[in-house]
Amino acid sequence: MVTEVDPLAGLDDVEWEWLVHAYGAAKDVPAGLRALRSPDEQVRHDALVNLGSSVTHQGSRYSASAPVARFIVEVVLAPDALDRERLLEFLCALAVGIDDDRLPAxxxxxxxxxxxxxxxxxxxxxxxxxxxxxxxxxxxxRERELWLRNPFSGLAASPDTVAAYDAVRDALPRLVRLLGSNRSVERACVAYLIGMFPESAARTVPLLADRFDVEADEHALTATLIAHGLIASPAATHERVARFLDDERPLVRWGAATALARASATASRPPGRRVIRILIDSTVHQDVPDLRIHDGWIGSYAAKSLASIRHWLTAADVEDLANLLPLSASSFNRDQLLDTILSAAFPGAGRAANVRLDGLTPVQQHALRAVLPVWESDDSWMSTIPDALARHGLICSRTEIEAALTTGGTA
Structure with a gap:
């Protein structure tokens, strides 16, 4: 006879009233955790949203975050778990905050x-x-005592942050079993989660590599490729991943190119023209909402990967990227693509550089010519384009750029 184990056993033994989240004392957390086990889908959804906004608010972690992570692990691994993929995503947020900030490095x-x-x-x-x-x-x-007991509340990279990270890392040997789940979305989520823990790479990289020959789902395979690139050695990634650059599925090719770009940036070695070309083409890839990586922002992630290997981009590559700027699938992707174009066209230039407009190179002229029509046509860019330009040493107005380009970038 198998005895059913309550995944929330011990919940009331935690002194939640002395822990904090973004909105104060964490005494409401037990009710939220119990609601994750509700048969009502809306109740579960609301509970997860409320927990996420409190213990991972804007990527911050708090003293309540690590205990929550430990219970979420048990809920995820329960045989009757519901919404397991969403809970795995929540574990990722508990471990690393906003995962977009951890990509591609x-x-x-x-x-x-x-x-x-x-x-x-x-x-x-x-x-x-x-x-x-x-x-x-x-x-x-008691209210005063609460804050004296929680002096790290909301601080970045505090003991609370590391405690939450370690709570998930410690459960990884159990969570990796989900790589064999019969649901592809769960396999994708746990593969991606594995990529957030480089300290566990000796145990987990072989598990990811084993999936390459058996994973048929393109989303799960893509997540596995990217996770491998995040934590495996560059040599291992080059050896195992390069073959997927020729996969018939564009999403898988992008995942392989992303992993190989990461390996190249880490090893400071050229990524190869095939990788660069796939990533350039992917900057205008349509978003894939079901992909549990970077919220499905394929174009944005491709641009970020290109930025990491910008030293190997040719002038023709930068011009190609500039030509694609108006075709970006969304303004979010376009924003990242613009930053990549400027970082490649104006290497080493930061806010303090104050780049002169009377000595622009041909590739710099091409990049700025691509920016102008987007700047002029999209009012939502009125605030983001000047800031993007300023980050790369271009403290100037649209009129000043137009004038400089009219004279060929020379005085």
Missing amino acids: GVPIAEWRDEAAQVEAEREVLVAHAAQWADSEMKRG
């Missing part, structure tokens, strides 16, 4: 641990600041 966990140690060393100072804040806000008694 991966999770800098060593930096996080160093920063968290520095924050921990300043605990007494932070507690003193919390006391001053509580006094200024007229907080007394």
Whole structure:
């Protein structure tokens, strides 16, 4: 006889009232976790939204985040789990915050641990600041004590952040079983999650590699390719992934090119023309909402990958990208593509560079000519284009650029 285990066993043993999330004391968390087991789909949906907005608010983690992660793991692994793919995505947010920020470079966990140690060393100072804040806000008694117990609330790369990350990492040996799920979306989600944990690569990379010969679903295979690229050695990625550049499915080719670009950037070696060409073409790929990677923003991720290997882009590559700018599938993708074009056309130029418009190279002229019609036609870009230009040393107006291009970029 198999005894059914309650995945939320011990929930009431946690002193939630002394932990915090984005909106204060975490005493509402137990009800939210229980709601994830409701037979009512809307109740589960609302509970997940509310939990996400509180314990991973705008990518931040809090003292309540790690305990929540541990219970979410149990809910995910329960035989009767519902919405398992959404819960896996929530685990990713609990571990790394906004995952888009971890792409394409991966999770800098060593930096996080160093920063968290520095924050921990300043605990007494932070507690003193919390006391001053509580006094200024007229907080007394238990409410004041709550904030003194939680001095890291919302800080980036704090002990709370690392604790949440480690809560998911510690469960990885159990979660990887879902690579064999009969649901492709679950396989895709857990493969992508694995890519967030480079410290576990010795155990998990072989598991990802084993999937290459058996995974038939293009979304799950793409997620597996990208995860492998994030945590495997560059040599292993080149050896195992290059064959997928010729796959008949565009999404899989993009996943392979993404993984190989990551490997090339890590090893500081040229990625090859095939990789660059696939990524250039992918910048205008239609968004794939069902892809659990970068929210399905294929074009944006392709542009970010190109930015990571911009040193190997030719002038012709940059001009090709500039020509594709008006064709981007969405303004979000276009924004990232613009940043990639400018980083390649104006290498090394930052806000302090103040690039002169009277000495533009041909490729710089081509890039700016592509920007002008987009800038003029789309009012939503009135605030983003000037800022993008400024990030690359171009502190100038549209009129000034037009004038410079009229004279060929020379005084």
